[in-house]
Amino acid sequence: MSVSIQEDLQQLAEILEAAKDAGAAYLKELPDRATTSHPGALNWPALPENGSGALNTLAQFKNLFYPYIVASSGPRYWGFVTGGGTPAAILGDWLTSVFDQNAQLSTGIGDASALLEIQTGKLLLDLFGLPENFMGSFVTGATMANFTGLAVARQWAGQQLGQDIARDGLRVSIPVYSAAPHSSSLKALAMLGMGSANIEIIPTLPDREAMDVQALLEKLPADPNQPFILIASGGTVNSVDFDDLAAIAQLKQTRNCWIHIDAAFGAFAALSEKHAHLLNGWKLADSITVDFHKWLNVPYDSAMIFTRKEHAVYQVQSFQNSAAPYLGNPWEQFSYLNYVPENSRRFRALPVWFSLMAYGKAGYRELVENCITLANEFGSRLLETDYFRLLAPVRLNTVCFQPDPQKTNGLTIPELLNELNRDGLVFMTPSVYKGESCIRAALVNYRTTAKDIDIALTAIVKAVEKISNLKKASPL
Numbered sequence: 001m002s003v004s005i006q007e008d009l010q011q012l013a014e015i016l017e018a019a020k021d022a023g024a025a026y027l028k029e030l031p032d033r034a035t036t037s038h039p040g041a042l043n044w045p046a047l048p049e050n051g052s053g054a055l056n057t058l059a060q061f062k063n064l065f066y067p068y069i070v071a072s073s074g075p076r077y078w079g080f081v082t083g084g085g086t087p088a089a090i091l092g093d094w095l096t097s098v099f100d101q102n103a104q105l106s107t108g109i110g111d112a113s114a115l116l117e118i119q120t121g122k123l124l125l126d127l128f129g130l131p132e133n134f135m136g137s138f139v140t141g142a143t144m145a146n147f148t149g150l151a152v153a154r155q156w157a158g159q160q161l162g163q164d165i166a167r168d169g170l171r172v173s174i175p176v177y178s179a180a181p182h183s184s185s186l187k188a189l190a191m192l193g194m195g196s197a198n199i200e201i202i203p204t205l206p207d208r209e210a211m212d213v214q215a216l217l218e219k220l221p222a223d224p225n226q227p228f229i230l231i232a233s234g235g236t237v238n239s240v241d242f243d244d245l246a247a248i249a250q251l252k253q254t255r256n257c258w259i260h261i262d263a264a265f266g267a268f269a270a271l272s273e274k275h276a277h278l279l280n281g282w283k284l285a286d287s288i289t290v291d292f293h294k295w296l297n298v299p300y301d302s303a304m305i306f307t308r309k310e311h312a313v314y315q316v317q318s319f320q321n322s323a324a325p326y327l328g329n330p331w332e333q334f335s336y337l338n339y340v341p342e343n344s345r346r347f348r349a350l351p352v353w354f355s356l357m358a359y360g361k362a363g364y365r366e367l368v369e370n371c372i373t374l375a376n377e378f379g380s381r382l383l384e385t386d387y388f389r390l391l392a393p394v395r396l397n398t399v400c401f402q403p404d405p406q407k408t409n410g411l412t413i414p415e416l417l418n419e420l421n422r423d424g425l426v427f428m429t430p431s432v433y434k435g436e437s438c439i440r441a442a443l444v445n446y447r448t449t450a451k452d453i454d455i456a457l458t459a460i461v462k463a464v465e466k467i468s469n470l471k472k473a474s475p476l
């Protein structure tokens, strides 16, 4: 049966109803849905000459692919750093597709979506307790936020040396320092032509992922006027360690430096009275990365780069579209397309605005405190089993641990994760912390409860006992 776009338009209300039913059914069963799937070879249909319309395609999708969608937005998906979507965020996100705006504000008329983006940026500054001299721009994720912040930093450094890098290319070498940068910052340096290897890695403090600031001081250029970029961690991915941002910010008094903080999820420590001190000094940074598809619990893809307003000139120099007169003069009319990599931009502010307004500061404070409490509980209970050891203290929302080989018959991390992923009750990802293999459990989802900690713990103990007993029975 073939169905035309015009025919589908006639039954749009029915189609949206079907989307609502499919979405509601999925979200209802999400807590019980598996966190892994094993699709094997799928029998993909070829591109049809005549399409079957939206409703038939939905039915086809349900048969073919739906069973393999994993509960990555559910309460026990603790791999990577993976949030979910609050009800209000999903509402805003669905409407983002319905409204289909291109958030730019290039001409001051004909596009209001960027006004909501400006306002949402202000609400976020308020949420994090950051001053209004930062400007926020939505990008797709922390990787692009790091890219954007470092692009502006690069332009700033070039100008200090009398070079317009965005216009003339990279002809100077700019020192970049960091202690435990996220891989996405190295990727950003590669994309910026600065080179992912052209970063000086500063030693960390003993048993920490935080920068040894004294060691940094010893490495800095002899010439105090030499511009350099410092990539600071506002929460490392393995142990959620924070550089001493206050000590680093002090550098700005004596050195010519740009401080970029990757606070992709660590920024949310600002919402916890007990943990906000971890970010002391971050207000003095030049640019800050924060992800929203992590701990803010809005759907992919959503993050913000905060840049100091006084650096707008370097940001516009880096991202301007001055060769297109129809886009307006970047120096006269504000438009996001002169501030970030993309020209056309999804209305990303909408889900964030909906969720912030729906749950407020108190709702987000509670969400953050809940994840921190549960991560601590998971860490303590792993230790109580006697099968595990923690590689770092639980500083915020992430547990970094490994099986004790003495007590588990030499159980390896791949063996344990493979066994856990067979059942799909909880998902965690492997990593390497200071040269040692480990598992990370990062809790940022608003749905996670104490019951989920019980389920995960039972599953992990069962997996350990099953494999270590098997190994005992056949030691080879």
Ligand SMILES: Cc1ncc(COP(=O)(O)O)c(C=O)c1O
Pocket: 080, 081, 140, 141, 142, 143, 144, 182, 184, 235, 236, 237, 262, 263, 264, 265, 291, 303
């Ligand atoms: C500290 C940090 N920075 C950057 C990223 C990259 O984020 P995204 O995948 O949203 O680009 C992550 C992802 O986990 C992260 O934890």
